[in-house]
Amino acid sequence: xxxxxxxxxxxxxxxxxxxxxxxxxxxxxxxxxxxxxxxxxxxxxxxxxxxxxxxxxxxxxxxxxxxxxxxxxxxxxxxxxxxxxxxxxxxxxxxxxxxxxxxxxxxxxxxxxxxxxxxxxxxxxxxxxxxxxxxxxxxxxxxxxxxxxxxxxxxxxxxxxxxxxxxxxxxxxxxxxxxxxxxxxxxxxxxxxxxxxxxxxxxxxxxxxxxxxxxxxxxxxxxxxxxxxxxxxxxxxxxxxxxxxxxxxxxxxxx
Amino acid sequence: xxxxxxxxxxxxxxxxxxxxxxxxxxxxxxxxxxxxxxxxxxxxxxxxxxxxxxxxxxxxxxxxxxxxxxxxxxxxxxxxxxxxxxxxxxxxxxxxxxxxxxxxxxxxxxxxxxxxxxxxxxxxxxxxxxxxxxxxxxxxxxxxxxxxxxxxxxxxxxxxxxxxxxxxxxxxxxxxxxxxxxxxxxxxxxxxxxxxxxxxxxxxxxxxxxxxxxxxxxxxxxxxxxxxxxxxxxxxxxxxxxxxxxxxxxxxxxxxxxxxxxxxxxxxxxxxxxxxxxxxx
Amino acid sequence: xxxxxxxxxxxxxxxxxxxxxxxxxxxxxxxxxxxxxxxxxxxxxxxxxxxxxxxxxxxxxxxxxxxxxxxxxxxxxxxxxxxxxxxxxxxxxxxxxxxxxxxxxxxxxxxxxxxxxxxxxxxxxxxxxxxxxxxxxxxxxxxxxxxxxxxxxxxxxxxxxxxxxxxxxxxxxxxxxxxxxxxxxxxxxxxxxxxxxxxxxxxxxxxxxxxxxxxxxxxxxxxxxxxxxxxxxxxxxxxxxxxxxxxxxxxxxxxxxxxxxxxxxxxxxxxxxxx
Numbered sequence: 109x110x111x112x113x114x115x116x117x118x119x120x121x122x123x124x125x126x127x128x129x130x131x132x133x134x135x136x137x138x139x140x141x142x143x144x145x146x147x148x149x150x151x152x153x154x155x156x157x158x159x160x161x162x163x164x165x166x167x168x169x170x171x172x173x174x175x176x177x178x179x180x181x182x183x184x185x186x187x188x189x190x191x192x193x194x195x196x197x198x199x200x201x202x203x204x205x206x207x208x209x210x211x212x213x214x215x216x217x218x219x220x221x222x223x224x225x226x227x228x229x230x231x232x233x234x235x236x237x238x239x240x241x242x243x244x245x246x247x248x249x250x251x252x253x254x255x256x257x258x259x260x261x262x263x264x265x266x267x268x269x270x271x272x273x274x275x276x277x278x279x280x281x282x283x284x285x286x287x288x289x290x291x292x293x294x295x296x297x298x299x300x301x302x303x304x305x306x307x308x309x310x311x312x313x314x315x316x317x318x319x320x321x322x323x324x325x326x327x328x329x330x331x332x333x334x335x336x337x338x339x340x341x342x343x344x345x346x347x348x349x350x351x352x353x354x355x356x357x358x359x360x361x362x363x
Numbered sequence: 364x365x366x367x368x369x370x371x372x373x374x375x376x377x378x379x380x381x382x383x384x385x386x387x388x389x390x391x392x393x394x395x396x397x398x399x400x401x402x403x404x405x406x407x408x409x410x411x412x413x414x415x416x417x418x419x420x421x422x423x424x425x426x427x428x429x430x431x432x433x434x435x436x437x438x439x440x441x442x443x444x445x446x447x448x449x450x451x452x453x454x455x456x457x458x459x460x461x462x463x464x465x466x467x468x469x470x471x472x473x474x475x476x477x478x479x480x481x482x483x484x485x486x487x488x489x490x491x492x493x494x495x496x497x498x499x500x501x502x503x504x505x506x507x508x509x510x511x512x513x514x515x516x517x518x519x520x521x522x523x524x525x526x527x528x529x530x531x532x533x534x535x536x537x538x539x540x541x542x543x544x545x546x547x548x549x550x551x552x553x554x555x556x557x558x559x560x561x562x563x564x565x566x567x568x569x570x571x572x573x574x575x576x577x578x579x580x581x582x583x584x585x586x587x588x589x590x591x592x593x594x595x596x597x598x599x600x601x602x603x604x605x606x607x608x609x610x611x612x613x614x615x616x617x618x619x620x621x622x623x624x625x626x627x628x629x630x631x632x633x634x635x636x637x638x639x640x641x642x643x644x
Numbered sequence: 645x646x647x648x649x650x651x652x653x654x655x656x657x658x659x660x661x662x663x664x665x666x667x668x669x670x671x672x673x674x675x676x677x678x679x680x681x682x683x684x685x686x687x688x689x690x691x692x693x694x695x696x697x698x699x700x701x702x703x704x705x706x707x708x709x710x711x712x713x714x715x716x717x718x719x720x721x722x723x724x725x726x727x728x729x730x731x732x733x734x735x736x737x738x739x740x741x742x743x744x745x746x747x748x749x750x751x752x753x754x755x756x757x758x759x760x761x762x763x764x765x766x767x768x769x770x771x772x773x774x775x776x777x778x779x780x781x782x783x784x785x786x787x788x789x790x791x792x793x794x795x796x797x798x799x800x801x802x803x804x805x806x807x808x809x810x811x812x813x814x815x816x817x818x819x820x821x822x823x824x825x826x827x828x829x830x831x832x833x834x835x836x837x838x839x840x841x842x843x844x845x846x847x848x849x850x851x852x853x854x855x856x857x858x859x860x861x862x863x864x865x866x867x868x869x870x871x872x873x874x875x876x877x878x879x880x881x882x883x884x885x886x887x888x889x890x891x892x893x894x895x896x897x898x899x900x901x902x903x904x905x906x907x908x909x910x911x912x913x914x915x916x917x918x919x
């Protein structure tokens with residue numbers, strides 16, 4: 109559950125927040141691709157720690173740590189699995205650093221996308237989707253879903269409360285009983301969701317949804333010079349990484 | 364100048380055997396503030412959904428007779444077109460706000476209409492101002508109280524500059540002071556902007572002072588229509604079981620004791636004034 | 645008896661919903677808890693059946709500290725009927741829905757049968773016994789939710805905003821029903837912001853605002869205090885508002901009932917007329 113805290117938008121006014129969401133997504137993808145380029149521990153560690161200044165500027169370090177904590181379980185699993193697979197290798201010292209590298213690679217991935225979601229409001233995400241020429245229906249479905257996540261979470265809690273007040277004990281019983289105990293929770297939730305979507309549809313119709321084939325928009329994302337600058341820098345660093353991968357011998361660390 | 368004209372309207376929901384609305388005839392003039400009330404199940408919610416085309420287009424079913432709104436026959440025009448003339452505010456504040464900020468929600472309808480950005484911005488500012496929520500423009504819906512959410516809903520509808528605004532029990536979930544605020548905002552739209560208001564309500568005590576017409580429905584028909592002072596003072600209204608406003612009830616009870624106040628009061632101020640006059644005798 | 649002793653409650657997201665609430669509700673009382681949206685009313689009543697446990701302070705129900713009992717144990721005594729009946733309906737038939745709570749509390753089959761019959765009759769739902777709960781109208785669903793809680797006969801019954809969306813006649817029936825429950829020695833607690841409804845019931849009124857109790861007393865005293873009422877986003881009953889405007893005429897200031905109002909005004913006007 110805690111890993112989800114690291115994906116929720118945190119409102120702030122930092123330079124990172126102000127970057128165009130498409131640029132941020134681009135940077136996250138480049139970090140991801142770069143991480144795949146390397147199997148060695150050293151470059152991956154550099155890639156991981158290089159993100160720290162960004163996190164600090166964006167002031168989202170606490171939430172970022174939460175998502176890493178949540179992801180660390182998987183990172184540990186990856187580490188152990190790679191250790192087991194490489195157990196028979198003659199260079200076991202290298203196996204350890206390789207397994208560590210794989211775990212770090214996973215964390216790099218989580219870290220970069222966590223940073224993206226933490227600094228990009230769902231509003232801006234929706235706009236980015238729209239301006240990327242994805243059909244409006246999908247963009248709308250996305251932002252509406254995000255808008256209703258807290259509402260649905262509340263409703264789920266209320267339903268649990270209401271049924272517990274009728275004597276339903278969710279913690280008791282064997283496995284089968286416990287699964288069945290969730291029926292009184294799921295049915296009102298689903299029925300409620302259906303009812304809610306009907307009401308939403310009515311409201312949408314009543315505000316001329318679908319009146320014109322081309323919608324206009326109150327806000328639009330415009331790339332500023334800083335955005336272009338970040339794109340260029342990112343590309344340059346990526347090309348550097350590619351060069352290093354192809355032409356430079358990376359020191360192997362044996363633990 | 365009529366803005367809504369209903370002739371011989373009979374409507375049966377899809378899959379239903381009996382009609383929910385029976386042979387309704389009604390004319391509403393521009394600038395009226397109408398309260399639509401009646402016992403649960405009388406058809407008032409169904410009736411007001413005929414005004415913006417949700418019936419028949421969204422709900423299907425069998426619509427007989429004619430409903431003409433701002434000169435457009437509801438049967439022949441889609442809701443997306445009708446909603447430019449008739450705005451609709453629903454009962455549950457939560458389920459009519461889609462966006463992640465108030466501003467974007469108010470702009471939603473205008474974006475759907477494909478208006479230019481500066482026109483959208485102008486109308487959004489104006490609507491936020493008329494509903495007194497300019498200071499909330501950046502807030503997310505879940506950060507707002509129920510009363511504030513309803514004002515956002517009203518602003519979103521207002522921004523489309525309709526001729527009529529229909530409100531279906533908009534204060535159900537609100538406490539009395541918030542409800543009063545909503546009625547004041549809506550009344551201002553009626554008096555200043557001459558927007559025709561149709562308000563479906565049970566909480567008549569608070570709302571009656573703003574209306575110049577009351578329509579009472581029962582069993583799918585209109586059984587009373589007229590000025591609040593006459594309608595609520597009538598025997599028929601009492602028998603239908605609607606909640607007669609207390610000021611009028613007091614007038615009736617005093618009359619039973621032989622005391623005739625000068626006219627039928629609809630606010631505590633009027634009642635107090637009339638009692639003082641009665642005491643000066 | 646419910647004892648709330650200096651209770652503080654903060655939600656996991658940091659919102660402090662109750663700030664030092666102390667309240668005592670004796671057996672057989674009829675109490676309404678009123679206040680603006682967000683005042684903490686629902687938060688408070690969720691402490692009565694243990695759904696929430698205080699962050700500080702304690703809540704005792706019939707001598708048991710709520711922290712030492714499960715929600716199921718406490719719900720046996722304190723029946724909580726939630727505001728939105730759709731949050732609990734899930735069964736295939738109305739009968740099943742009513743039986744749900746009874747089964748959870750471990751009643752045997754013959755007792756369950758009997759209690760279901762009783763609840764169906766009490767809330768006028770016999771004709772719907774085999775219907776699906778989802779096919780009922782809004783008002784009928786509310787009655788079903790009430791029936792399903794009353795079925796296990798809790799001695800304390802809490803209703804959260806039972807008047808929302810109800811028309812006048814439905815509210816009259818609800819009022820009579822609540823009075824009946826109270827006459828049968830059940831403790832009845834109603835959370836509401838419907839002032840006219842409360843004025844006609846004349847219960848004890850507890851006003852809450854921002855997590856604190858700001859007033860506690862009989863309805864005629866509390867509902868007529870204009871300043872306190874408006875502070876918690878409520879308006880005094882219409883009748884009271886009329887009398888407030890006539891306060892210089894030496895009329896009593898604690899009138900909330902329309903018939904009482906009529907008596908007083910009739911008498912006064914006739915007296916003035918006969919001079």
